[in-house]
Amino acid sequence: MDSLFNNKHGHNLIKICVSGAAETGHCGLNALDKAKELGREIARHGAVLVTGATTGFPLWVAMGFKEVGGISVGVSPAASEKEHVEVYKLPLDYMDLIMYTGFGYAGRDIIMTRCVDAVICGCGRIGTIHEFTIAFEDGKPIGIYEGPWEMGNQLKEIVEKGHRPNAKIIAGLDAKKLVEDVIALVKKDKVAEYKII
DSSP states (O other), rough: OOOOSOOOOGGGSOOEEOOOOOTTTSSSOOOOOOOHHHHHHHHHOOOEEEEEEHHHHHHHHHHHHHHHHHEEEEEESSHHHHHHTTTSSOTTTTOOEEEEOOOOHHHHHHHHHHHHEEEEEOSOOHHHHHHHHHHHTTTEEEEEEEESSSHHHHHHHHHHEEEEEETTTTSSSOOHHHHHHHHOOOOOOHOOOOOOO
C-alpha cells in the first residue's frame, strides 16, 4: 500500500467514489461481505474513499475501508451536521471528513463524482444510475462491481442501449482486480506534478 504520509504531493492520492444503494434489501446474499472487501481493496491500494456519507452499500464499503485504514470522505446532501443526522437520517461513522453541500441528493451527486478520479458502482438503485451517468458524461473511469445484485447488468445495458461506447468502463466480480484496473485507467490521465515556470 502506498503510504498516505510519504506522499510529497497530496493531489497524487487517487480518489475513488463508491456509489451504491442506501437501502440494500435487494442486494442479495453476501452483499455486506462483498462491499466490505471492496472497501478493504481501495484502502490497500492507498486510495482515498469518497462516498455519499450514507447508509447501506456505501457505509459497508467505508467499514471495510477503515478496517485497513486510510482517508474516508463523505459528501452529504445536507447543509449541516444537524440536518445530515436529523433530517436526512444519515450516519457520521467511518468518515474522516464530511462535506455538507446543502444541495440535496441530485446536487450532491455532481459534486461527489466530480471531486474524484474514478467511480465504482456496486449494488444500487436510481441514485447509483444518476451517479453513473454523471461520471460517464464527465469521462471518468468507471468500475462496475458485479455481485448478487441486478445493478451491474442494468448499467451495462444502459451503455449498450445508449449507443456510446466507452473504453473507460470496466466490470468485474473480483474487488482486487477491479480496483487495480480502475486505478490503472486513472493513472493514464493523472497530472503528476504542477511545475512553476
